[in-house]
Amino acid sequence: MTKLTFIAHDGTQFDVDAENGSTVMENAIRNAVPGIEAECGGACACATCHVYVDEAWTAEVGEPEAMEEDMLDFAYNVQPNSRLSCQIKVRDALDGLVVRVPERQG
């Protein structure tokens, strides 16, 4: 199991155990992290699972692909460390990953 930490907009911290191969979004939904809506269900077809990747993790998580960048155009307050959590796959190297939930989704 890989440990993930979600920090909701109000500062509440959610530490969850995630299975490798699942997406960060799926783990947010499974653990009822507030502020992750995932309207399209993980099809990279909306921008309602937007998160900020903690600065210490941006290199390991990597850059969004072109399609995800296109979707991020629709997100609220996009920053250089913005990602759509449905496009981040959990793997061993992400053990301890910290992501923050934005003030709102779109």
Next chain:
Amino acid sequence: MTGIISTDVLIVGAGPVGLFAVFELGLFDMKCHLIDILDKPGGQCAELYPEKPIYDIPGWPSISAQGLVDKLLEQIHPFKPDFTYNRMVSSLEKLEDGGFRVITDENEVFEAKVVVIAAGGGSFQPKRPPIPGIEPYEGKSVFYSVRRIEDFRGHDLVIVGGGDSALDWTLNLQPVAKSVTLVHRRPEFRAAPDSVNKMYAMQEMKQLAFRVGQVTGLTGADGQLSSATIKGGPEGDIEVPCTRMLPFFGLTMKLGPIAEWGLNLHENLIPVDTEKFQTSVPGIFAVGDINWYPGKLKLILSGFHEVALMAQAAKRIVSPGERIVFQYTTSSTSLQKKLGVVE
């Protein structure tokens, strides 16, 4: 106002479940008319993820969302449903004879014996951009679509977005506007490369300004904009003149006017029984993602099941007193005739 369009069953929403409803209702000889806010059938499948494979349609180990829509259209073809696209149903009233009158946002009038709400997550509507304080300007100086080009003549126009709508209107409104500023959060665009090249060429000629960044603030009074603040670009915060704004931030789904039809609601979903999938108003049914009942799963296959049962109940309303015979398409000659597979 045009003439009244009469049909047995009016289906609100032409997504996969609305389409399959035509099949089940058609087997019982009920004529269907579908209304959808999009310009094509298929709902979310066609609009959000046409190329994505779906793996839980019985009998199809994998089928693309658009592929499923195409197959459904082929399947319902024998029943010759009518479609009205680009319309939102704005009002619904019960008639004295027990039927319903439905009016669209373009004032078309429909009368039907039964109404089936298959509106999924609601109607697709332009997404409000993440700009604080935009609401008072909407419909006065901020618009989400262009109805008349003339409305933009002589204005300082700010267009926000990076897709085809943003680029097309940048190019088409530039000749009439006083000034055009295109704002997008990055130099790459989703729009057709040809439009992007044209836009850059016009910027070279100083016919318009393209700014990288995000609009973070608006200035104006009484709904009339005067300027917009753009943040995050290489020049830092800048203020540009803006008397008209066109944000293009894609579509989102909203329940819309359905909320005002007098139906009981449960967290923006429509509660139904699980025998008929009927709402709190007899004669109005709700199927697919928009309905709610204990154990509800938002699956296309659940919607397919729901319409089969709904069709039985709808038939009792459309043809009261007529005996309903349960038949299989594999063995019933009468059903096969309706499907056009036997003479």
